[in-house]
Amino acid sequence: MPRRIDLDQRREQLAEAVWSTIRRSGVGAVSVRTVAAEAGVAVGSLRHVFPTRAELLRFSAELMVRRATERVRATAPSGDASVDALALLRHLLPTQPDSRTELEVQLALIAEAPAVPALTAIRDQSVHQVRVLARHVVDSLAPELAPPRAEAEALRLAALTDGLALQLLAQPADAPVEWALDVLRDEIARLSALA
Template sequence: MPRRIDLDRRRAELAEAVWATIRQRGIGAVSVRTVAAEAGVAVGSLRHVFPTRSELLRFSADLMARRATERIIATELTGDPEADALALLRHLLPLEADSRAELDVNLALIAEAPALPELVPIRDRTHAEIQTMCERVIELLAPGLPATSLTREAARLFALIDGLALHLLGQAAESDPGWAVEILRDEIARIRELDATPR
């Protein structure tokens, strides 16, 4: 078991070195050699864990997606639909330095998918998981909506989240992201008003 734990830790450390390389120099700079240097390990040691660049990138993308999912799952819900919806959706926006860096790296990895087919299933799975989360948020806010309306509202929410995320990423890191949270609050209130279920 300790050897397995050590291997998992080493893989995570190498994935984090990939993320750091992408943030500092772009995805084109990611190679076995540059990531080994970033992680402070020998190239041979890295190749023992990830024999190819594509395996390294695939694992890095998958680990990032899994960590984001774990954060969402760990969100403590209060029973207040609007507060809970906001708490869940905030995870999808680059509101802090860590989540901003994460989105930066995620976009770079998505852009690499045409050249690296191994990333396509991760990209598609992540997209489907966010779509499902948006549907669940709509159900939370407006449980009385018919299925067709729920699907449409979830697609609208997903598009809004994507747009807000890109706008936030485009503004200076030190800028106040509060405007995006307020837009999200307004959208949550609008969806809540669609609920046909007696409260």
């Protein structure tokens, strides 16, 4: 069992090296050599774990989605639908170093999807998960909405959240984020009023 844990840790270490490379130099700089150097491992060691660049990128994207999903799932409900909605949606915004890094990497990997088709399924899964979360929030705030209207509101909420995330990413990491949270609060209030 310890060998399995070491392999899992090595995979995560290499994925994090991919993320660092993408943030510093862009996805075009990701190669077996550059990632091995970033991780401080021999090229042969990296190739043993990830024989190809595509496999390395795929795992890096999957790990990013998994970590973001775990953070959302770890959000403890408070019993107040509006408070819970904001807590959940906040995870989709780059307001913390981890979530900012994940969004930067996600956008780079989305841009790489035409060259690495394995990334397309991960991109689609990520989009689907955001829409499922948005639908959950809509259903919790306005449970009486008919399914077609609830689905439309969920798509609107997902699009709003994606737009806010891009706007936050375009500003410096230390810039205020409260304005984006206020936009979400306004949207949550609007959805609550539909109930």
